[in-house]
Amino acid sequence: MKKGLVVLLGVAACIFIIQGVGMGADKPKKKEAVSPEQKAEAVFVKMDTDKDGKISKLEYVTYYQAKAEDKFGKLDKDGDTYLVKEEITITKVPNKSKGESTGAAKKPSAAK
Numbered sequence: 001m002k003k004g005l006v007v008l009l010g011v012a013a014c015i016f017i018i019q020g021v022g023m024g025a026d027k028p029k030k031k032e033a034v035s036p037e038q039k040a041e042a043v044f045v046k047m048d049t050d051k052d053g054k055i056s057k058l059e060y061v062t063y064y065q066a067k068a069e070d071k072f073g074k075l076d077k078d079g080d081t082y083l084v085k086e087e088i089t090i091t092k093v094p095n096k097s098k099g100e101s102t103g104a105a106k107k108p109s110a111a112k
């Protein structure tokens with residue numbers, strides 16, 4: 001019973017790490033008008049798949065698992081279903097092979 005929870009927590013931790021590593025690399029930030037409350041509301045609605053107004057552990061895990069799988073797919077450049085260090089760290093630097101220029105809009109305070 002507890003083993004499953006530990007695994008889930010591990011998965012959640014990985015998601016946060018992966019999201020942190022990939023920050024700003026593949027998400028164009030154009031909508032600044034969305035408040036944290038609106039964001040939370042949108043996430044809540046997406047998570048609450050059975051629309052009972054509550055997020056069950058299963059709904060929570062399913063939501064983040066889908067996000068993680070999506071993120072994993074983006075990180076796994078060669079599609080071998082494994083991530084090597086280079087694939088994780090490559091999102092931090094501008095990707096020359098794809099011609100993306102992400103270094104232009106760097107600001108020191110990205111905490112908001």
Ligand SMILES: [Ca+2]
Binds near residue numbers: 048056059
């Ligand atoms: Ca629910």
Ligand SMILES: [Ca+2]
Binds near residue numbers: 078079083084
């Ligand atoms: Ca890979």
